Amino acid sequence: MTTPAAPGTAPRPYLPWLVWGTGLLAYVVAVMHRTSLGVAGVEAQERFGASASALASLAVVQLLVYAGLQVPVGVLLDRFGSRRLLVTGALVMSAGQLVLALATSTAPAVAGRLLVGVGDAMTFISLLRLVPAWFPARRVPLLTQLSGIVGQTGQVLSAVPLVLLLHGPGWTAAFASAAATGVLAAVLVLVAVRDSPVPGAAPLVRGTRDLVADLAQAWRHPGTRLGLWTHFVTQFPGTVFSLLWGFPFLVQAQGVATGTASALLTLFVVAGMATGPLVAVLVQRHPFRRSWLVLGIVGVNAGAWTVVLAWPGPAPLPLLVLLVLAMATGGPASLIGFDFARTFNPPNRLGTATGIVNVGGFAASLVTILLVGLVLDLLPGPDDLASFRVGMGVQYLVWAVGVVGVVVTRRRVRARMAAAGVVVPPVREALRRRRGPRRRRTR
Template identity: 50%
Template structure:
């Protein structure tokens, strides 16, 4: 049914100055979310000392945070379609601010774990909200590049967590550092409240999803093979860089490879910086060759697995140049994961984008939390004496748990690519030829009948 006339009255230009202002504010919130998410990466060893915990317990901080994040993606997607990006950004900022403040003063494992869970809940509200603003405020031809820019600019938060946060923890201590960084959220709440609008139209009518139709709506979103293709793309490509940046990279480089804290921090910043270089390049490739998006993802995943194999097969510590190649390779998985959201945009219309992006986003974080937990379990199994006793051989065995996750993901990408292309050809004749010509295809409307 066509929307009422007042719902489509346009007030602002799409893809122009106001759109970019809104995007800058929204992506700043995402930068902060990535910073908070990654903050345990350089604080892991300090956290183990502060709370007197093992590797498995340390991993449980990040696993719990990511579990809450992943578990909230569908509810957040429904709320996002109902309330819009502005409300969800404000709610997410409030949750993250309170969580980091609690983490600053926590002295027990249970309180710290609760703070990380709340942080995951707030973080869960941010990225999908920013992507919805991109969908609403930018032209179709702009969307792939802006989506990539969103993901890559967000990695500034990881750079801040890898470098400045490590310095602050050393100079200011645990409590003062986390208390100071929590206050940044208050400033961004004011910016969001003043500058962000959900839509360039007069009335951005919320999607009121009644309980009796919610299950059918979610079945349709999940049943569309393009949504699952996006989810498996996001499952397979970014988890290696996530586990490396969020928790295990720093201990691997320092205790396993024998680097200094400074050298490890520099490598983590190089990794994140490369994400920002590779992102725009991936965005241009996706926009130019939309038919080959899934093969691009599979190619990146294969490259990551090959480089990891070379590093883990070394008889001793890897040379520094090889570790640089490693962080560059795994960093490319970040931009590759953003292809999943571009796939969702092809298969699902804007009014269902919150739910579709939520499903896609679950993938990468389920893979990350599974792998982070497995690495911690294997490390404790290999070396019950604790984190201080881990050596390179322990990390080699533990980090090998990535291989079955990559294999599962690639198999599923290839499987659902075939189903997704068949779905497009059946439901939207001519769309495959359009994609092969390098022309973007955007789903024209939502229909429960299009789920398979």
């Protein structure tokens, strides 16, 4: 792992921000690639003559590859560093988008999305590795949140410009333009990003035995698994919605105009960015209540979906806005999983633990996307509201599994903390400590 420069060799003040900002730009483009199929779901069905489950398979392949490569990518980071993986990831995703641009049947489209998944898997975890290498430890939690939050603006690129290209020049021009954007991101990373502020520093190459031992130790610690279940239960509703089924649900089931649907997906991104700093502050002030914050956000998401799915007929637009705002809290909440990984793992295995956590949400998204597609294919009239109610209802099963995972691993974490002499204060005491100084300052 690379380390920041010593105080006497500190880089110029703007360099860390340039490095992080360029890596962040590469992640924004990666999110655009990841979510581009979601806004083109209707066009994809027409272009490929695909059923709902076949369309879901395109996203499933992408997520399956992404989730399966997280731990191997952590190993590659130790050997090659963030810069090389960011460049490689951007070029591989561009190749996948170009394949999709030229595809006229499902088979090559699946190959294209597979390449997108491979490149996407290299991007976010590489960006996270740059943060502790270039910034002091006190800034790492906030910049980790900002990396995830700002990166989601890539959904705006897929929800607005890509949709305009789809409805204008058409499918090939839209996805070829996305491929060109990825190549531009790769060039910028190659020019501006360095793995370490120390000139000539190289990533630490560790033996296979050490890497395997770190993987086993990271998995055995319940704090890592708590991070995984946190990511699992909070991220998937927004990912499923933005990646594939949100646009068809809004347009085909709810009867929303395509422009309005794009605006709702854009609102999803903006609201997530606004929610992120608030979540970061709550995590910083109440580190012993992070799991309660996670469960509360899950409740908000499930409650909003319950109201929309139970509404007689298409839901009114204000209610759909509330649904989007509720789902927007899931992205910032999923980043709490990485905070659990950072808290309960030493630096030498933080990359491995981060990879394990990052598997959770995408595994949940993969399963949900596939189940929704299967349900829609089994029901008559797959494009109507009644079928989508049943299809989107499979989310409750995934929530149930995730909540059980959070509760069980939280108990094990607290048991280990108690054995180490760490006392978790009761909620009343924690609130009393927070309120006490405020009363004294007002006197």
